[in-house]
Amino acid sequence: MHPVAELLPFAVALAAAGALAGLLAGMFGIGGGAILVPIFFHVFGLLGVPEEVRMQLALGTSLAIIVPTSVRSFMSHRKRGAVDTELLKGWVIAVPLGTLIAAYVAAKASSVELRVIFALIALALALRMIFNRATWQLGSDLPGNPARFLVGTGIGILSGLMGIGGGVLNNTFMTLYGRPIHQAVATSAGIGVLISIPGLVGYVWGGWGLDGLPPFSTGYINWIAVALLIPITLSLAPLGAQLAHAMSKRQLEIGFGVFLILVSLQFFATIVA
Structure with a gap:
């Protein structure tokens, strides 16, 4: 057991991550997982969680926290009338299906493989956001099915x-198909709901009964971290939504891109260390 004095800095780090995650959820239509996963990975390591399950535990716990955060963020954006409800309805099956597939893959993959995936996707998306040009479009409107379902x-x-809640990918x-960034951000909050709920179920199933998980864990979900961070992220998500609507498209893109680069580099550092 770790003395309270040793655990206090980790609790403070988690609380700070939760505050930033809540703001990000509202600002970028994401659940804050891009900041929570790296923090969880390191904190769980300092608490003695084995390498074999640490990354999976960070991913699953992040998705569990995203459930209420995404709902709160989605409700805030919907009041402003910016959400593409037609797109959300068309993805009610597609997005949860993909999330359950991911939970199965994560249960079979190694920690290093998952970190590589995380870092590469984050870096690719960051570069796209930072160097984005109005001419970078694949069409003037979203594609129909089956392409839309597959996306x-x-x-x-x-x-x-x-x-993560899927905000960066949906944005x-x-x-790329000509939709305004603010509409994309608002709709992404709804995508986070479609991802986080089946993701929670999938990661509970994927880690059920495994050895090495910390106390108060159900599968790859640690409920102590969830209980600590949910109140913080929920309280700050509406503020993030207000900030998003006060910023320009280019400010949102550059800010999000820089953030993703920092997260990607941090994860690459853990891989080569």
Whole structure:
């Protein structure tokens, strides 16, 4: 057991991560997983969680926290009338399906493999956001099915493997087809709901009964971390939504891109260390 004095800095780090995650959820339509996963990975390591299950535990716990955060963020954006409800309805099956596939893959993959996936996707998306040009479009409107269904499934898979709410992926998809960034951000909050709930179920199933998990864990979900961070992220998500609507498209893109680069580099550092 760790003395309270040793655990206090980790609790403070988790609380700070939760505050930033809540703001990010509202600002970028994401559940904050991009900041929570790296923090969880390191904190669980300092608490003695084995390498074999640490990354999976970070991903699953992040998705569990995203459930209420995404719902709160989605409700805030919907009040502003910016959500594409038609797209969300069309992805009710596709996105959860992809997330469940991701949970299965994560249960079979190694910690290093999951970190590589996380870092590469984050870096690729960051570069796209930072160097984005208005001419970078694949069309003037979103594609129809079956392409749209496959994109939704792909977003579910990649998001589930990163422990995120899918905001960054959906933002990229919608803006490539000419949709405004603010509409993409608002809709992404709803995508987070479609990802986080089946993701929670999938990661509970994937880690059920495994050795090495910390106390108060159900599968790859640690409920102590969930209980600590949910109140913080929920309280700050509406503020993030207000900030998003006060910023320009370019400010949102550059800010999000820089953030993703920092996260990606941090994970690459853990791989080569």
